[in-house]
Amino acid sequence: MAGDAVGDLVTIDAVRQAAHRIRGRVKVTPVVASASLSAMVGDRLEFKAEMFQQTGSFKVRGMLHKLLRLTPQQRARGVVTVSAGNAAAALAWAARQAGTSATVVMPATAVPAKIEATRAYGGEVILADGDLFATYEAVRDERGLTPVHPFDDPDVIAGQGSLALELLAERPELDIVLVPVGGGGLISGIAVVLKTLLPDVQVVGVEPATADVVSRSLASGTVERLPSARSVADGLAAPVCGVHTLAHIQRYVDRVVRVGEESIVEATRLILSRTKLVAEPAAAVGLAALLEGTVRPYPGGLTLAVLSGGNLDVSTVLSGR
Amino acid sequence: MAGDAVGDLVTIDAVRQAAHRIRGRVKVTPVVASASLSAMVGDRLEFKAEMFQQTGSFKVRGMLHKLLRLTPQQRARGVVTVSAGNAAAALAWAARQAGTSATVVMPATAVPAKIEATRAYGGEVILADGDLFATYEAVRDERGLTPVHPFDDPDVIAGQGSLALELLAERPELDIVLVPVGGGGLISGIAVVLKTLLPDVQVVGVEPATADVVSRSLASGTVERLPSARSVADGLAAPVCGVHTLAHIQRYVDRVVRVGEESIVEATRLILSRTKLVAEPAAAVGLAALLEGTVRPYPGGLTLAVLSGGNLDVSTVLSGR
Numbered sequence A, B: 001m002a003g004d005a006v007g008d009l010v011t012i013d014a015v016r017q018a019a020h021r022i023r024g025r026v027k028v029t030p031v032v033a034s035a036s037l038s039a040m041v042g043d044r045l046e047f048k049a050e051m052f053q054q055t056g057s058f059k060v061r062g063m064l065h066k067l068l069r070l071t072p073q074q075r076a077r078g079v080v081t082v083s084a085g086n087a088a089a090a091l092a093w094a095a096r097q098a099g100t101s102a103t104v105v106m107p108a109t110a111v112p113a114k115i116e117a118t119r120a121y122g123g124e125v126i127l128a129d130g131d132l133f134a135t136y137e138a139v140r141d142e143r144g145l146t147p148v149h150p151f152d153d154p155d156v157i158a159g160q161g162s163l164a165l166e167l168l169a170e171r172p173e174l175d176i177v178l179v180p181v182g183g184g185g186l187i188s189g190i191a192v193v194l195k196t197l198l199p200d201v202q203v204v205g206v207e208p209a210t211a212d213v214v215s216r217s218l219a220s221g222t223v224e225r226l227p228s229a230r231s232v233a234d235g236l237a238a239p240v241c242g243v244h245t246l247a248h249i250q251r252y253v254d255r256v257v258r259v260g261e262e263s264i265v266e267a268t269r270l271i272l273s274r275t276k277l278v279a280e281p282a283a284a285v286g287l288a289a290l291l292e293g294t295v296r297p298y299p300g301g302l303t304l305a306v307l308s309g310g311n312l313d314v315s316t317v318l319s320g321r
Helices: A012-022 A035-041 A059-068 A072-077 A086-098 A112-120 A132-143 A154-160 A162-170 A185-197 A213-220 A243-252 A261-275 A281-292 B012-022 B035-041 B059-068 B072-077 B086-098 B112-120 B132-143 B154-170 B185-197 B213-220 B243-252 B261-275 B281-292
Strands: A031-033 A044-049 A079-082 A102-107 A124-128 A176-180 A202-208 A255-259 A302-307 B031-033 B044-049 B079-082 B102-107 B124-128 B176-180 B202-208 B255-259 B302-307
Touching (some): A012 A154, A012 A162, A012 A185, A059 A154, A059 A162, A059 A185, A079 A086, A079 A132, A086 A102, A086 A112, A102 A132, A112 A124, A124 A132, A154 A185, A154 A243, A162 A185, A176 A185, A176 A281, A185 A202, A185 A243, A202 A281, A261 A281, B012 B059, B012 B154, B035 B044, B035 B261, B044 B154, B059 B086, B059 B154, B059 B185, B079 B132, B086 B102, B086 B112, B102 B112, B102 B132, B154 B185, B176 B281, B185 B202, B202 B213, B213 B243, B213 B255, B255 B281, B281 B302
Parallel strands (some): A044 A302, A079 A102, A176 A202, B044 B302, B102 B124
Antiparallel strands (some): A031 A044
């Protein structure tokens, strides 16, 4: 699953083709306004609500696109990935849609609900205790499976970009777009679209300060690897940046900012209590950056935060009563 | 705040007038489907999403209607109620809409978020340590305030009924409607509408087994009072049934069932994780009854559960990490 050499960047045409291919299978998710959160951050704030996407996160956009591009031979053999999170369920769902089968190597410590969800969508889950990557390589080679990288793949990036096409259709007056950043797949696709069609829009990535591999990679100019990456926003705790994603971010993204853990928790709770939408912590980092003041809305402008998913661990809700 | 003698029951015309009076101020909330919860309970299940209502609960429907019916003299002096929950914020919001002022006597032990919300909507909160009712009576008499009962009032019942008019417009093919029951105001208004216009619809009330004052009142045929009423569904823990509401429930409601605390917690979590909507425990009792099997969907039919509010205590979310 090591990144290929970077070829050309994904184009707006590639994103349009991806959007066409996945249309009717993934959902067009709504844009939701919040008067109280707008008042809190100082100006108009709206959200792209990807918690209503299939499997509860944006990940299916890129995964389905990738699988629809497989050869018949690849499709017959199946695909494999490593994931503890939303990519696992998304790949399983997409495999069923694309007429192939998905194997997902997950850590034995993964949240039980995520393991169950992956199985419920028809994925074969292999739980690994030790070296996930060794298990993954062994399964891949034994079964002749096609590897699917959760973010560092031009077809995946093009699929994620479909979200920005929807956004532009609904909110052409956008000023700032805040995008959660883990490995950088989502923001890569979004930035290609926005900076090509509306170059004045500010595309801002937000990553946890405790899992800031993209900020570090931008600073050094090369793909960095963190010894470990942990965050309450578990969906963003990628220890490594992608080769493809770094190239797109360097070219198209205005800036990437870091947010603290406490702000992420506060932002997650605020989204739940004020919008009545279930967002996972990874989805709340855009609001967290606004709360910290690292990003400021334009006076009179429209800031849009992408709520990338809603697979919140709800086991703590109503505990302690 | 003792109930008046019961006069005539609220009519469908009274509900229509109420809906007309409050139109444009309260929201028309969406009906939301859930494929996975439908599969779980055995047939088509949809939700009326009142968490998106003003102040996060249906309560504003009845409260606003009540306040719009005040005399100019009453409006000039203001209104008062006792509440620890959604009625407090709803009355404060409605008072501002109706051009009057609201005083709410709340227990000092109320959830801080509920106290803050009531103040944020412009309500004056008086925190009482001891006898809430004594404080309430003193404030009412000193200031000449008009008392507003949170549920046992024909104008409030008529306002709550507006929800059912929306429902019929959107889902005329309804078979079963599940309505959370605390003091009975919401189900009274809904049942008048549904049983008048679509007598074959089953209107089923659901209350916590640990706060089952309406079930007991139906059994005895008179308004009962519980020595105490506690439930994880705090919004339904009314210790007393209303005089007006009991009369409406006796006349119009098919049956009222009880659900256990564990089922309420499970249902709340399922709604969050499957629909990505924030429902409070009180709102989840309909699904809880389906999970327990006390209510069974008709084969091929449409069951609709009213999600009465979304003011969940989110302070426990992401704790324990």
